[in-house]
Each structure stands twice: as structure tokens, then as C-alpha cells.
Amino acid sequence: METPTKFNLFEYYKLFSQQDIQISYKGPIDERILSVIGNYIEVILGKNPKASKKIFSIFIELAQNVSFYSAEFNELTDGKEIGVGTLVVGEFGNYYTFVTGNVVRNEDIIPVIEKCEIINSLDRDQLREYKRNQRRLPPGVKGGGNIGLIQVALTSCNPLDFEVTPINENYSFFSIAAKVDKE
Amino acid sequence: MKDIYIQGSRDVYIVPTVKFLAKQGSCEISGESFLEETIKFYQPLFEWLREFTAEIRKPITFNVKLTYFNTSTSKCILTLLGILKKFEDDGGEVTVNWFYDEDDEDMKDDIEDYVVDSGMKINLIPLD
Numbered sequence: 001m002e003t004p005t006k007f008n009l010f011e012y013y014k015l016f017s018q019q020d021i022q023i024s025y026k027g028p029i030d031e032r033i034l035s036v037i038g039n040y041i042e043v044i045l046g047k048n049p050k051a052s053k054k055i056f057s058i059f060i061e062l063a064q065n066v067s068f069y070s071a072e073f074n075e076l077t078d079g080k081e082i083g084v085g086t087l088v089v090g091e092f093g094n095y096y097t098f099v100t101g102n103v104v105r106n107e108d109i110i111p112v113i114e115k116c117e118i119i120n121s122l123d124r125d126q127l128r129e130y131k132r133n134q135r136r137l138p139p140g141v142k143g144g145g146n147i148g149l150i151q152v153a154l155t156s157c158n159p160l161d162f163e164v165t166p167i168n169e170n171y172s173f174f175s176i177a178a179k180v181d182k183e
Numbered sequence: 184m185k186d187i188y189i190q191g192s193r194d195v196y197i198v199p200t201v202k203f204l205a206k207q208g209s210c211e212i213s214g215e216s217f218l219e220e221t222i223k224f225y226q227p228l229f230e231w232l233r234e235f236t237a238e239i240r241k242p243i244t245f246n247v248k249l250t251y252f253n254t255s256t257s258k259c260i261l262t263l264l265g266i267l268k269k270f271e272d273d274g275g276e277v278t279v280n281w282f283y284d285e286d287d288e289d290m291k292d293d294i295e296d297y298v299v300d301s302g303m304k305i306n307l308i309p310l311d
């Protein structure tokens with residue numbers, strides 16, 4: 001039997017096998033996915049409890065951002081519209097990485113990039129001060145703390161590695177990776 | 184004044200265990216905190232503390248034993264500390280103890296940031 005559109009899963013598999021990808025997921029991201037993958041992070045990285053805890057904390061903040069802010073939605077059978085995105089947990093020589101990617105409206109991307117750039121320009125003490133100042137502000141529209149990305153940078157102890165790939169005049173693909181060094 | 188007791192659970196979300204005891208003037212939050220509607224969960228705790236510090240006004244001990252909390256929870260903890268600080272400034276007697284894993288540098292930073300932010304003295308107590 002031939003599938004109407006050829007989708008070569010082996011290419012995808014090869015790409016992910018070149019690097020040590022522990023978990024990859026693409027699809028709607030809601031609390032059920034957060035729960036399953038969140039628990040699985042502890043199972044897979046449990047041999048390194050410190051790093052596992054950090055990746056879990058980073059995963060919760062970044063994956064929630066995708067679920068809240070992705071410009072691509074899937075409507076589930078229960079009628080809920082859920083943000084779609086990609087989540088990857090990878091293990092490399094001396095570090096773990098957690099990456100999210102999602103489609104964003106071009107007009108929404110500038111504040112996110114500006115925030116990432118501010119974060120990357122600060123040292124740890126400045127970053128903590130920035131977090132304290134932002135935490136005092138009223139909650140964001142999604143009830144968030146305004147401090148998710150700052151916390152990710154603090155937990156990761158590495159700069160945020162972010163990239164924007166234009167798709168067309170309305171949308172871009174935004175990806176952000178946070179590294180956690182192994183002990 | 185009624186006590187608050189919430190048994191923590193870990194299903195889709197992670198609910199912390201909460202014990203707020205009026206007669207003993209003892210409050211404790213333990214476990215992990217990652218909730219669907221963080222403010223909705225913490226609102227009754229704010230109200231309880233406001234009532235206690237306005238009407239009961241007995242010495243109060245606030246014990247935090249959280250091992251993980253997300254950033255939305257982090258704002259609510261600051262609000263709780265703010266209510267205690269106001270009580271202390273009004274002459275109330277407050278003890279804040281934060282139990283933490285000594286290996287957890289991130290948690291240590293978080294507690295230090297709460298000291299700066301809230302102006303409260305927080306006793307750091309290593310967990311066994």
C-alpha cells in the first residue's frame with residue numbers, strides 16, 4: 001500500500017540519531033503531554049539527579065511557553081485549542097540540552113528576542129536582580145510570572161541559544177535551547 | 184478560624200501539601216508546586232494569612248519545604264512573605280524557616296532572593 005504523500009520517517013530518524021536525542025515530540029502541548037514527558041525526564045536523566053532536576057524545571061517553563069504562545073493550534077476532540085510545538089531533550093558529551101520550537105507571528109517575536117538578548121547580556125547577579133524586579137510586576141495575561149525565560153537562564157547556567165527562521169511575511173519559526181552541564 | 188489542610192498529589196499537575204493550623208500558629212508548605220491555576224490555589228492561603236495576622240495576631244511560624252516550584256508559584260510565595268512582613272512591621276512575631284537540600288544551589292539562590300525581595304529574615308535549615 002502506498003501512502004499518498006511520501007513521508008520518509010527514516011530521514012527524520014537518521015537526523016535524530018546523529019545526535020543523542022533522548023526524547024522528541026511534535027504536536028499539541030497541553031498538561032497531559034507536560035506530565036508524561038516531565039515524568040519521563042526524571043526516568044531518563046535520573047542517573048544525574050542535579051541535571052535532571054534542572055532540565056525538568058527548564059522543560060516546564062519552556063514547554064508552557066510553547067503551549068501558551070504558539071501561533072499554530074490543534075483543536076482537540078474536547079474542543080480545546082492547544083498550542084503546537086516541538087520539544088527535544090538531547091544528551092551530548094558533557095551536557096544535556098532541552099530545545100523547543102514553535103511557529104510565532106512576526107509581530108510577537110520582537111519582544112521575545114529582546115528579552116532573550118537582555119538575558120544573555122547579564123551576568124548571574126544582574127540576572128537575579130532582573131528576575132526580582134520582573135517578579136514584582138503584576139502577572140502576565142496568561143497568569144505567568146514574566147520570569148520564565150529569566151529562570152530558564154538562571155537554572156541552565158548557560159546563555160539562551162535562540163534562533164528565528166522566517167517562514168513568510170506573517171510567521172516565523174522560533175526555537176530556543178537551554179544547556180545544562182553534566183557535573 | 185478554620186485550619187487548611189491540603190494533601191499534596193502528583194497527577195497531571197503537582198500539588199503541594201499545605202498545613203495551616205490556626206491554634207498552633209503554624210503554617211507549612213511542602214512537596215512540589217506546579218499547578219493549573221496557581222493564583223486560584225494560593226488565594227485561600229493569602230486570605231487565611233491575612234485573617235490570622237489581622238485577627239488572631241499570635242506568634243506565627245512559617246515553614247517552607249518545597250523542593251520544586253515553577254515561576255508562577257514563585258510569585259505567590261513572595262505574596263505570602265509580603266503578608267508576613269506586614270504583620271511583623273505591625274508588631275507581630277514571625278519565624279520563617281526554609282528547609283532545603285544543601286546540594287541544591289538554585290534553591291539557595293532562590294531563598295537569598297526572597298530575603299532581599301521580602302525583607303524577611305529566613306532561617307535556612309538543611310534537610311537531612
